[in-house]
Amino acid sequence: MKMKELLLFLSCVLCVSADVLHEEIRITGCSESDGEEMYGLDGEEVAYADFNKQKYMYPQPPFVDPFTFREGVYEQAVANQQICRDNLQTGRKGMKDFPPEEDVPSAVMIYTRDEVEFGEKNTLICHVTGFYPAPVNVSWTKNQQKVTGSSINVPYPNKDGTFTQISRLEFTPQLGDIYSCAVQHLALTQPLTKIYEVEVSPRSDPGVGPSVFCGVGLTLGLVGVAAGTFFLVKGNECS
CATH class of the missing domain: 2.60.40.10 (Immunoglobulins)
Incomplete structure (x- = not known):
């Protein structure tokens, strides 16, 4: 797998301080033929621009309240890509191309x-x-x-x-x-x-668990009654 394109990523932490409980981040990235714009919250992806489908995507789990950004956010993302590519070309000229840097997945x-x-x-x-x-x-x-x-x-x-x-x-x-x-x-x-x-065992019969617990509970209950009766009799003899 080879990659000859240069990438430019600009990230902006929108909300960080010692007193803040949440961290929001925005990223704009581009190469000569591809691009990315996404928003994240507390290390999770919240929304991103899909330049193939030409719309903003919201990969949120079904148990959260859905939300969307204001109208025009996708069009703004497209404009940001052009700015990013202009900055990429300026940086390449000023630095005489970027030095290669590669980190394998840790x-x-x-x-x-x-x-x-x-x-x-x-x-x-x-x-x-x-x-x-x-x-x-x-x-x-x-x-x-x-x-x-x-x-x-x-x-x-x-x-x-x-x-x-x-x-x-x-x-x-x-x-x-x-x-x-x-x-x-x-x-x-x-x-x-x-x-x-896949090695796990199939789920056990759902009726087994309640039956076992009921049996154990009944046994413990009878033991408790017997113990109480024993100490009651002993107490009467001592008196």
């Missing part, structure tokens, strides 16, 4: 979103962090066969200047299935691959 993790239950839909997550420059490419396999339909978020900046990206794959766990995510990056000579194997 960590790649694969895990499930929810507790695994056979036959129940779930999500596999491939978490990649600590790399520079952005982005990475993530591909998935199931039982050594390539699978499609995965998604990946836009690169998110870390405080040390590197980036994080998360790829997601919807799947239905079946015993013995083996999944993998392979990460490609400019600084890697070969992909970094992580394996996930």
Whole structure:
């Protein structure tokens, strides 16, 4: 995987102080052929401009109250891309091109979103962090066969200047299935691959748990009654 384009990223922390509980960030990035604009809150992606779909996207989980920015925010993002590319060209001329800098991903993790239950839909997550420059490419396999339909978020900046990206794959766990995510990056000579194997036991009979607890509770109750009766009799004998 080779990348010959130069990237320019401008980030702005909008709200940071010792007394503030939340941190909001905005990023504008560009190359000669690609670009990015995103907003984040407390380390999570809140919204970003999709220049292919030509609209703003809001990748929020279903349990939060949805919100959108004011009208015209996408058009402003397009204008910011032109400013970014102008600054990129100015910087290249002034610095006689930018020195190359490459950091391989410091960590790649694969895990499930929810507790695994056979036959129940779930999500596999491939978490990649600590790399520079952005982005990475993530591909998935199931039982050594390539699978499609995965998604990946836009690169998110870390405080040390590197980036994080998360790829997601919807799947239905079946015993013995083996999944993998392979990460490609400019600084890697070969992909970094992580394996996930479905090994958990099926969910136990839901009726077993309550029955066991009821049996234990009844036993403890009878023991308590017997102990109380014993001490009551002993107390009467002593008196």
